[in-house]
Amino acid sequence: MKRPKLKKASKRMTCHKRYKIQKKVREHHRKLRKEAKKRGHKKPRKDPGIPNSAPFKEALLREAELRKQQLEELKQQQKLDRQKEQERKRKHEVNPGDEQSNVEPHQEFEEPKSKKAKPGKQNPKKLHCQELKKVIEASDVVLEVLDARDPLGCRCPQVEEAIVQSGHKKLILVLNKSDLVPKENLENWLNYLSKELPTVVFKASTDMKSKEKMLKAKKKAVPFQRKLCSGKEALCKLLRSFQQSCGKDIQVGVIGFPNVGKSSIINSLKQERICTVGVPMGLTRSMQIVPLDKQITVIDSPCFIISPCNSSAALALRSPVSIEVLRPLEAASAILSQADSQQTRFVFKVVLKYTVPGYKDSLDFFTKLAQKRGLHQKGGSPNIESAAKLLWSEWTGASLGYYCHPPASWNPPHFNENIAANMKKGFNLEELETNNAHSIQVLKGPRLANRILFRSSGPTNGIIEETDIPEELPRQKENKQNTEDQGNDENNAESSGVPPVEDAREMLPVESTANKPPDRSFTLDEMSQEDDDYDFKTDYL
Numbered sequence: 001m002k003r004p005k006l007k008k009a010s011k012r013m014t015c016h017k018r019y020k021i022q023k024k025v026r027e028h029h030r031k032l033r034k035e036a037k038k039r040g041h042k043k044p045r046k047d048p049g050i051p052n053s054a055p056f057k058e059a060l061l062r063e064a065e066l067r068k069q070q071l072e073e074l075k076q077q078q079k080l081d082r083q084k085e086q087e088r089k090r091k092h093e094v095n096p097g098d099e100q101s102n103v104e105p106h107q108e109f110e111e112p113k114s115k116k117a118k119p120g121k122q123n124p125k126k127l128h129c130q131e132l133k134k135v136i137e138a139s140d141v142v143l144e145v146l147d148a149r150d151p152l153g154c155r156c157p158q159v160e161e162a163i164v165q166s167g168h169k170k171l172i173l174v175l176n177k178s179d180l181v182p183k184e185n186l187e188n189w190l191n192y193l194s195k196e197l198p199t200v201v202f203k204a205s206t207d208m209k210s211k212e213k214m215l216k217a218k219k220k221a222v223p224f225q226r227k228l229c230s231g232k233e234a235l236c237k238l239l240r241s242f243q244q245s246c247g248k249d250i251q252v253g254v255i256g257f258p259n260v261g262k263s264s265i266i267n268s269l270k271q272e273r274i275c276t277v278g279v280p281m282g283l284t285r286s287m288q289i290v291p292l293d294k295q296i297t298v299i300d301s302p303c304f305i306i307s308p309c310n311s312s313a314a315l316a317l318r319s320p321v322s323i324e325v326l327r328p329l330e331a332a333s334a335i336l337s338q339a340d341s342q343q344t345r346f347v348f349k350v351v352l353k354y355t356v357p358g359y360k361d362s363l364d365f366f367t368k369l370a371q372k373r374g375l376h377q378k379g380g381s382p383n384i385e386s387a388a389k390l391l392w393s394e395w396t397g398a399s400l401g402y403y404c405h406p407p408a409s410w411n412p413p414h415f416n417e418n419i420a421a422n423m424k425k426g427f428n429l430e431e432l433e434t435n436n437a438h439s440i441q442v443l444k445g446p447r448l449a450n451r452i453l454f455r456s457s458g459p460t461n462g463i464i465e466e467t468d469i470p471e472e473l474p475r476q477k478e479n480k481q482n483t484e485d486q487g488n489d490e491n492n493a494e495s496s497g498v499p500p501v502e503d504a505r506e507m508l509p510v511e512s513t514a515n516k517p518p519d520r521s522f523t524l525d526e527m528s529q530e531d532d533d534y535d536f537k538t539d540y541l
């Protein structure tokens with residue numbers, strides 16, 4: 001017999017009982033809270049961030065950004081180490097026989113890499129030294145090119161000493177880029193330097209064209225290169241007078257620190273683009289022989305190698321970027337600290353249109369500069385690194401005018417009166433003086449706004465002997481490795497002969513740097529994790 005369906009039991013209860021239960025539950029919760037309080041455990045509060053009214057908000061954000069960057073670098077380094085370790089293990093697995101030999105695994109991995117992968121590759125600094133020595137040996141007259149913005153900083157006592165010790169070679173100073181300094185300052189430097197050595201004021205033409213374009217330009221009435229170049233006549237006459245006094249053909253070596261305009265001078269003398277010229281430092285990597293006429297041959301040379309014991313400002317301004325791997329922030333900070341006076345800051349602000357209204361330190365300056373120029377990272381924080389690159393490229397480039405005063409005295413130890421007199425022998429110095437005066441007269445000089453007073457750090461020590469070249473610092477190695485490991489973009493830059501840092505400089509005018517790769521990869525990972533957490537199958541069924 002079918003049993004009748006029972007009615008569900010009612011949940012109704014008396015109010016007295018319901019209130020009693022609710023009271024008990026409240027008491028229980030209160031008890032739990034009390035116990036938690038006794039244990040000192042509090043609910044974590046949500047971080048409200050830095051309020052806009054906080055006085056040091058920018059500095060705090062910058063610090064946080066730096067910390068984040070450091071963490072990223074550390075992660076990157078750890079990743080590289082792991083990859084290396086895995087590679088090493090894989091090699092061991094492939095060649096287990098090698099384990100029986102007593103060679104340490106680390107050495108075993110590194111040695112064949114350097115020997116097999118790059119068989120004929122030499123340290124580029126050593127190559128530079130070899131080439132430079134060859135140029136000095138081959139020359140009868142050596143032109144030491146000085147950037148008129150910091151002539152003393154472009155003099156290298158070690159190289160000058162080597163020339164003096166050779167006995168029979170002549171040394172001439174060429175004050176190039178004279179268009180970038182005020183005329184009075186140029187005259188002061190000319191007086192100062194002429195006391196020691198024959199000095200020529202020069203302004204190389206910077207808009208030189210190749211042979212084919214030259215032929216087209218010749219059809220015009222006045223070749224524009226001539227209009228741009230100044231001091232060519234003075235230099236040519238000086239060399240010719242010396243050649244005539246010698247009575248034989250002469251070789252003229254052109255030497256100097258990077259970017260002083262060695263190749264531009266040769267191009268100006270030839271009125272043709274023969275040597276490679278460009279803003280990136282250290283473009284010339286080997287000697288290049290250029291016949292000027294039947295009797296005079298000019299030799300272009302790679303730049304001097306700077307010694308690491310120089311001041312940081314000198315290192316920032318005179319290190320060939322293709323050889324040294326510099327950190328833009330350090331380099332730019334060193335330059336900024338060298339231009340550190342109230343007056344300079346003021347002119348800085350006006351001239352470069354940086355419009356940075358006063359700054360406490362270099363970091364503060366670069367933060368404000370990045371904000372002004374719209375150089376931002378992902379998340380909107382100012383891109384300090386890009387701002388530093390911008391400043392560095394302007395100071396080592398060919399358009400920014402700055403100048404420094406000649407010192408009260410500097411007596412190079414390798415020059416005594418006899419040597420100085422000997423160096424001047426055979427040259428028509430009176431003619432040179434009048435020609436220099438004419439060259440200065442012709443020059444326009446920089447705009448008033450372009451006059452930034454700079455404090456020179458004095459002569460820059462260079463390295464001329466290969467044996468004196470120090471081993472790479474661990475940080476340099478690390479930097480090089482990092483730049484090598486960066487993606488295809490930089491490989492392309494290397495193959496095109498443009499160094500990575502320089503490449504970055506050329507990219508600077510592109511305002512935003514928000515597309516930095518490391519942050520992107522990180523967020524993608526995060527996103528993929530978040531996606532994994534969401535299970536469509538369970539949620540939508």
Ligand SMILES: Nc1nc2c(ncn2[C@@H]2O[C@H](COP(=O)(O)OP(=O)(O)OP(=O)(O)O)[C@@H](O)[C@H]2O)c(=O)[nH]1
Nearest residue numbers: 177204259260261262263264277278282283284398
């Ligand atoms: N304003 C100005 N710029 C110049 C002058 N001479 C050279 N430059 C610029 O300076 C930069 C470097 O010139 P280069 O001739 O390549 O210098 P370099 O000494 O041969 O350089 P490296 O090959 O790196 O050793 C180029 O951008 C030139 O246009 C000058 O007299 N005035």
